[in-house]
Amino acid sequence: MIYRMKTILLITMSGGLAFSACNLSRGCAPLSGTKAVQSPSTPPGTEKNDAIEYRSEAAVKAKIYAELLREIFLVVLLDEPKDRSQFGNLVDALNQGASLEGIYNGLTHSAEYRKLETKGPKASVTALEIFLKHLDIFESELPVPTQFGSGNDNETTSSVSDIKQYFQNSSIFTLKRVAADEALKVIDFKRTERSKLVLWYSKWAVAQTSNNVDFGLALRNRSDEVFHYNWAVNASEDNLKWEILNRVHRLLNHAQNSTDHNGST
Numbered sequence: 001m002i003y004r005m006k007t008i009l010l011i012t013m014s015g016g017l018a019f020s021a022c023n024l025s026r027g028c029a030p031l032s033g034t035k036a037v038q039s040p041s042t043p044p045g046t047e048k049n050d051a052i053e054y055r056s057e058a059a060v061k062a063k064i065y066a067e068l069l070r071e072i073f074l075v076v077l078l079d080e081p082k083d084r085s086q087f088g089n090l091v092d093a094l095n096q097g098a099s100l101e102g103i104y105n106g107l108t109h110s111a112e113y114r115k116l117e118t119k120g121p122k123a124s125v126t127a128l129e130i131f132l133k134h135l136d137i138f139e140s141e142l143p144v145p146t147q148f149g150s151g152n153d154n155e156t157t158s159s160v161s162d163i164k165q166y167f168q169n170s171s172i173f174t175l176k177r178v179a180a181d182e183a184l185k186v187i188d189f190k191r192t193e194r195s196k197l198v199l200w201y202s203k204w205a206v207a208q209t210s211n212n213v214d215f216g217l218a219l220r221n222r223s224d225e226v227f228h229y230n231w232a233v234n235a236s237e238d239n240l241k242w243e244i245l246n247r248v249h250r251l252l253n254h255a256q257n258s259t260d261h262n263g264s265t
Contacts, residue, residue, distance in 0.1 A: 058095065061095055062091055062095055065091050065094040065095060066087075066091050068094075068100070068242070069081070069087065069090055069091055069094070069103070071216065071246070072103070072104060072107070072242070073087075073107075075216070075246055075249045075250060075253070076104070076107060076108060076176070076245075076249050077107065077113070077116070078253065090103055099238055100238040100239075100241065100242055101184065101238060101241050104241075104242070104245060108176075108177045108180065108181075109177075113173065113177070116171070116173040117170075117171050117173045117174045117177070118171070119171075120171040120172060120173045121171060121172055121256070122169060122170070122171055122172070123167075123170055123171060123172045123174070123175050123252075123256065124172070124255065124256050126255045126256070126258060127172055127175060127252055127255040127256040128164065128167065128168060128175065129255075130251055130252060130255040131167065131175040131178075131179055131252060131255075132160060132163065132164055132167075134179055134183075134248065134251065135163065135178070135179060135182060136160065137204070138179070138182040138183055138185070138186050139182065141186045141189065141190070141200070142182075142185055142186060142189055143189065146182060146185070148163055148166055148167075148178075149166065172252060172253075172256045175252055176248070176249050176252050176253075179248050179252065180245050180248045180249060183244050183245065183248050184241065184245070186200075187237075187240070187241055187244065191237065197232075197240075198229060198232040198233055199229065201228065201229075201232045201240060201243075201244065202225045202226075202228040202229035202232055203225060204244075205220075205228040205243070205247065206223050206224070206225045206228060208247050208251065209221055209222070209223040210223075211251060211254070213247075213250055213251055213254045214250070214254075215246060215247055215250050216246065216250065220243070220246075220247075
């Protein structure tokens with residue numbers, strides 16, 4: 001069964017959920033207007049049908065990746081994809097095995113994103129406070145907290161007050177990038193012990209539901225730790241990373257546009 005809401009697909013599997021990219025080695029659940037894709041097989045005399053099946057599988061994969069990529073543009077860049085050629089190339093890259101994290105980093109560390117950081121709106125007071133709260137959460141999970149500053153060891157900052165001063169004039173796009181980068185560091189640190197990563201994610205995901213932020217899907221908004229834990233157990237690392245990045249960006253997007261955000265974590 002597929003739950004299709006807004007810009008991403010969820011496919012129920014084994015009591016859990018697989019966001020976006022289904023198990024392509026077993027075939028994908030059908031999208032609206034398509035037939036289910038079966039596992040590849042080549043019975044004698046069915047070469048023509050197989051060719052059609054493989055083309056269908058590629059189309060389903062492209063559809064799933066396009067939906068996911070569009071959500072990334074909307075949540076991270078706050079805009080619809082405008083360059084159809086670029087968007088198509090990114091979808092093709094995912095189809096060919098590129099990592100979602102690589103695509104994400106390519107967008108947030110690009111010259112285009114830098115323009116958003118320099119020309120974009122200054123982060124609101126509320127957004128800065130939410131940023132600092134979550135930065136503290138992420139840094140507390142790292143063996144060596146990140147030192148922010150100019151790069152000179154004598155000019156780095158570590159205290160909350162110093163970090164606040166360092167980022168107080170930054171744009172909302174800068175805060176989104178920095179917070180998400182720190183979240184990725186936490187994932188990379190915890191990935192060696194998958195059970196700890198899954199447990200941390202489930203608790204953190206539930207904590208975010210108290211912020212009254214819409215994370216894009218009703219299932220994402222559930223305050224059920226067991227549900228999020230079971231989903232994460234079955235999720236690919238790329239999907240898990242996007243679910244964390246999605247929440248980070250949506251939290252800050254909401255804070256930037258809200259004057260009554262309670263800032264709870």
